Amino acid sequence: MKFAFASLCLLISLSALAEKRSITLVNYETDGVKQWLPGTIMAKKGDDVEITLVNNVPSGIHGFQIPAFNVKKDVMKGKREVVTFKADKEGLFEMKCHLHPAHVGGQLLILP
Numbered sequence: 001m002k003f004a005f006a007s008l009c010l011l012i013s014l015s016a017l018a019e020k021r022s023i024t025l026v027n028y029e030t031d032g033v034k035q036w037l038p039g040t041i042m043a044k045k046g047d048d049v050e051i052t053l054v055n056n057v058p059s060g061i062h063g064f065q066i067p068a069f070n071v072k073k074d075v076m077k078g079k080r081e082v083v084t085f086k087a088d089k090e091g092l093f094e095m096k097c098h099l100h101p102a103h104v105g106g107q108l109l110i111l112p
């Protein structure tokens with residue numbers, strides 16, 4: 001009985017840890033400066049993160065990359081893309097457009 005209760009508690013705490021986190025980022029452009037907004041996004045360690053990328057800027061195709069999680073996607077103008085990854089490590093990680101180094105970069109914060 002004690003073991004069953006402990007197993008149930010473990011199951012509940014594990015399911016509470018691994019949440020699906022859906023985030024939408026929109027590409028924004030002004031005076032030739034581009035950035036994915038919001039520029040800082042957060043998740044918890046263990047989350048299954050799903051990011052929807054919306055790009056409607058006049059300059060056309062832009063990239064989205066989070067090197068620490070092997071996320072890399074080209075986003076055509078007018079086409080939504082979705083990337084997913086497991087937030088299996090905590091810390092502060094770079095997000096950027098891999099096609100245009102002049103982009104204003106963003107940050108991904110994974111909390112413990």
Ligand SMILES: [Cu+2]
Pocket residue numbers: 034061062063097098099100103
């Ligand atoms: Cu770009």
